Amino acid sequence: MGPSLVISVVRRSRSHLKKKLRYESVQLREYPRIQQNLPARQMSSSNNNASNFGVDEKREHLYKILVIGELGAGKTSIIKRYVHQFFSQHYRATIGVDFALKVLNWDPHTIIRLQLWDIAGQERFGNMTRVYYKEAVGAFIVFDVTRSATLDAVVKWKQDLDSKVQLPDGSSIPCVLLANKCDQQMEGLVNSSTKMDEYCKEKNFSGWFETSAKENINIEEAAKFLVNKILQNDQVMRGNGSQDQPDGERFALNQSPTSSKKSCSC
Numbered sequence: 001m002g003p004s005l006v007i008s009v010v011r012r013s014r015s016h017l018k019k020k021l022r023y024e025s026v027q028l029r030e031y032p033r034i035q036q037n038l039p040a041r042q043m044s045s046s047n048n049n050a051s052n053f054g055v056d057e058k059r060e061h062l063y064k065i066l067v068i069g070e071l072g073a074g075k076t077s078i079i080k081r082y083v084h085q086f087f088s089q090h091y092r093a094t095i096g097v098d099f100a101l102k103v104l105n106w107d108p109h110t111i112i113r114l115q116l117w118d119i120a121g122q123e124r125f126g127n128m129t130r131v132y133y134k135e136a137v138g139a140f141i142v143f144d145v146t147r148s149a150t151l152d153a154v155v156k157w158k159q160d161l162d163s164k165v166q167l168p169d170g171s172s173i174p175c176v177l178l179a180n181k182c183d184q185q186m187e188g189l190v191n192s193s194t195k196m197d198e199y200c201k202e203k204n205f206s207g208w209f210e211t212s213a214k215e216n217i218n219i220e221e222a223a224k225f226l227v228n229k230i231l232q233n234d235q236v237m238r239g240n241g242s243q244d245q246p247d248g249e250r251f252a253l254n255q256s257p258t259s260s261k262k263s264c265s266c
Helices: 003-029 075-084 121-125 129-133 148-152 154-164 193-202 219-238
Strands: 042-045 058-069 097-107 110-119 138-144 175-180 207-210 263-265
Touching (some): 058 075, 058 121, 058 154, 075 110, 075 175, 075 219, 110 129, 110 219, 121 154, 129 154, 138 148, 154 175, 175 219, 193 207
Parallel strands (some): 058 110, 058 138, 138 175
16 A cells, blocks of 8 residues: 555545544534533433323433443444344454444433444554543443453553543443453453452442353343443432432333343442
């Protein structure tokens, strides 16, 4: 590849990234409660014709979730499986950052929109992660169980995350560790659930799951677990966890995964 072609590819990649970031900024500004110092990204809305059709008012929440980890760990595959119920062996490496949106009908009163940021594995070595991490309220860190070196890198990703984004009270955002490709032969620490539990507690992870994008193992369960953590933080930050809180103002929490595959709430 000649120098002129390399420069052209780099320019096109940067232009594409800028367009995506501008698009996401516009999306975020459309939600009036998204401001730097708010504990949650929340929007309440109701259908103007609700009284005519007997439809209850629904709250809508937009949560930004990061998906980070080493190159080739399976981040894009997990997102594609979760959002589109699709898997391919032939994904190209993500350049910079990519985005996906997942809409959850969480309970009869709540719609949750998850904005998933798929951040390229090599970005930890750049200076853009602070921009990518901004306004996030939760994260997945993904490693490949067939390559123990990707687990070694998890600590650096967690440190990078904790140093660049926090909740309004200064605490770390909830982060779930995904031991991906569990349908294959596993290497190292992940072979011991007890050691993984200890590892997660030591590194301040909210929990961990063995996952497989290929076989669709524990993807939904891990996402529900993280969303529960985000909602719990949301309630604490807004001070709406009291016993006299109206039922219509409560989230449906503790939708715990019931999977036979290994998982841990650390």
